[in-house]
Ligand code: SF4
């Protein structure tokens with residue numbers, strides 16, 4: 001009978017990474033555009049008085065915990081968001097099957113996790129240790 | 130009284146000979162109140178009785194007359210020829226499904242998917258069946274939208290994720306799962322979320338959103354799937370953090 | 378008589394057949410670009426640690442014309458990603474704050490206003506104003 005078709009196994013990690021992807025979506029949508037504008041385009045296109053990304057300016061701001069938190073959240077959020085999107089784009093392009101998906105998970109989630117830990121390290125460095 | 134003629138380019142596939150589907154052109158007399166299905170029926174009755182397609186109600190309720198019309202999935206009984214681009218009307222079988230003959234596609238696999246989400250009220254104990262299970266208007270409102278689905282499969286034809294992985298449970302089956310999860314009389318929510326929290330379940334969805342655009346009944350399966358992702362995640366987190374909790 | 382079923386297959390170039398599919402693909406690409414910028418920002422912090430000359434060299438590299446113009450294109454994708462994200466929030470609304478779901482355009486509008494406010498706050502709180 002149709003109704004008793006065996007149910008496939010539940011997945012354990014996808015809900016977790018999907019949550020991080022969603023949170024990352026909010027973070028990147030709200031914070032990334034203004035950030036890129038200030039760092040990349042404000043000074044070279046003369047759209048801003050001074051250079052918000054210049055070494056001395058940026059280093060002065062970097063002393064503040066809020067600025068460090070901001071960078072950690074932004075970097076972690078973009079990585080978890082973007083790697084998840086990339087995984088599904090590659091699966092759609094035909095990179096499918098248990099082995100291929102395990103490899104994608106390993107590499108892409110690895111980049112997101114280690115990148116976020118790296119950002120955390122720099123956010124705490126010179127402040128906590 | 131025909132005003133003029135219109136050209137129908139109809140996809141033909143002959144199961145006895147195999148090969149690729151080909152197009153055949155028919156000229157039919159056109160009146161401004163004709164729908165695409167009227168054109169197909171004219172062909173079948175007057176020009177070519179071998180043309181095969183499904184239909185029944187002619188009023189957008191049986192869900193059997195879906196086809197790709199000018200490249201987009203539509204109910205042929207609800208699509209006026211006058212609303213199509215000027216020139217030929219191209220009719221092809223719904224995308225992403227195996228073709229049985231001409232415009233008739235094979236839905237069997239959908240029926241298994243639908244059954245797998247248990248699209249009916251599930252109760253652990255039906256108890257006294259002479260008793261009423263009262264529903265207030267707001268209880269019905271909670272699932273009215275998803276309950277309007279007519280299983281026409283237009284959403285599957287519009288879904289590129291289903292096109293790439295046919296095992297994906299897909300839009301309509303997910304929307305119907307949500308319809309029963311939201312029913313105050315139902316107790317099968319955890320079971321359905323367990324089915325959907327799988328590799329072939331809701332996580333394949335990348336929210337392209339085209340299913341909701343083509344749906345003739347405004348079921349909005351894309352939003353239903355996002356809600357299910359949220360419900361499945363909260364259930365999952367609860368189980369991870371409190372393994373002993375009652376919800377399985 | 379043998380009967381052959383014609384196998385299901387997605388059309389090649391499906392995403393060019395419908396502008397909404399193309400918009401979707403660009404949105405997905407924009408999401409991936411976000412991860413790329415995540416790595417670039419991480420590298421910026423590494424250069425900051427390495428001192429003024431390393432940091433300045435990195436910043437100048439990002440602002441050489443070819444990289445800069447590539448950045449303009451990628452920035453457009455990030456903007457598209459942000460705008461479509463605000464639309465998607467309106468279209469999905471898994472968490473509703475009102476009894477009936479709000480029309481998606483209202484949610485989109487609220488998000489865009491919020492976005493402008495947040496961007497202004499970032500300019501002042503993170504980069505110390507103009
Ligand atoms: S959700 Fe809409 S498009 Fe999909 S089968 Fe149901 S009525 Fe048809």
Ligand code: FES
Nearest residue numbers: 186187192194206
């Ligand atoms: S014929 Fe019944 S929906 Fe079109």
